[in-house]
Amino acid sequence: MFLWRERIDPAGTEFGVEWAFTDRHEGSSQPPFDGLNLANHVGDHADAVETNRHRVAHELGLRAADLRFMDQRHGCDVAVTPGTHDDLVPEVGSPDAPAPAVDGLVSGRTDEALVVLVADCTPVLLLDRREGLVAAVHAGRPGMMSGVVPATLAWMRTLGARDIEAVVGPSVCPRCYEVPARMRDEAARVSQVAPSVSWTGTPAIDVAGAVVDQLARDGVSARWLPGCTREDPNLYSYRRDGTTGRFAGIVRLLPPEEVA
Numbered sequence: 001m002f003l004w005r006e007r008i009d010p011a012g013t014e015f016g017v018e019w020a021f022t023d024r025h026e027g028s029s030q031p032p033f034d035g036l037n038l039a040n041h042v043g044d045h046a047d048a049v050e051t052n053r054h055r056v057a058h059e060l061g062l063r064a065a066d067l068r069f070m071d072q073r074h075g076c077d078v079a080v081t082p083g084t085h086d087d088l089v090p091e092v093g094s095p096d097a098p099a100p101a102v103d104g105l106v107s108g109r110t111d112e113a114l115v116v117l118v119a120d121c122t123p124v125l126l127l128d129r130r131e132g133l134v135a136a137v138h139a140g141r142p143g144m145m146s147g148v149v150p151a152t153l154a155w156m157r158t159l160g161a162r163d164i165e166a167v168v169g170p171s172v173c174p175r176c177y178e179v180p181a182r183m184r185d186e187a188a189r190v191s192q193v194a195p196s197v198s199w200t201g202t203p204a205i206d207v208a209g210a211v212v213d214q215l216a217r218d219g220v221s222a223r224w225l226p227g228c229t230r231e232d233p234n235l236y237s238y239r240r241d242g243t244t245g246r247f248a249g250i251v252r253l254l255p256p257e258e259v260a
């Protein structure tokens with residue numbers, strides 16, 4: 001179920017976190033979505049997706065209704081979940097409202113988990129333990145180009161974050177991500193580490209490398225998990241399979257032991 005999972009317990013006034021990346025095992029979905037597909041926009045049976053979401057939520061001690069998804073658009077818009085710093089954030093709806101059409105989602109709540117769905121795009125999870133803020137970011141090539149990661153960091157800082165750490169999940173590697181030369185040139189203007197070559201020597205882009213570079217330039221240290229979605233059959237890959245499922249990056253804030 002989980003490719004990677006970590007729990008950092010709360011300490012004093014510092015919040016804890018539980019964050020993870022799923023794989024495609026222990027799910028109910030049938031081919032070509034087999035098995036732990038968590039996306040309901042890819043053509044899979046809704047009941048299978050619901051069962052899969054329940055399983056993942058249960059593992060994290062939550063209900064499926066506590067998972068906060070995004071209606072991901074490959075853009076750079078960011079939303080803050082209702083109930084997070086209502087003094088600073090205009091009301092954007094109830095927790096029962098449809099998933100917001102954004103690619104970065106920020107929360108200061110300990111009773112929900114943020115979810116980013118991917119199948120080659122770069123999933124980023126963010127945390128500030130002192131302020132009690134987390135975020136999930138969907139950073140594919142368009143999101144990297146338009147700056148969805150810096151935009152999400154800016155929102156977290158607006159809400160008080162000062163010490164942000166990041167985990168970057170598996171995505172398609174530059175060897176497997178051939179693009180037109182013009183696209184590589186455009187990416188080079190966003191990050192000098194973005195231009196790369198594919199396994200056949202043609203132009204390629206290192207999207208995740210550029211995202212890690214964007215984090216570093218914004219003063220955020222990242223742990224970058226290994227793995228290429230296109231090469232690892234344990235993960236969903238749109239480039240490899242076309243019609244397929246989505247795995248998830250998930251982050252949940254844990255309340256501090258004592259209130260400052």
Ligand SMILES: [Zn+2]
Pocket residue numbers: 172173174175176228229230231
């Ligand atoms: Zn690869």
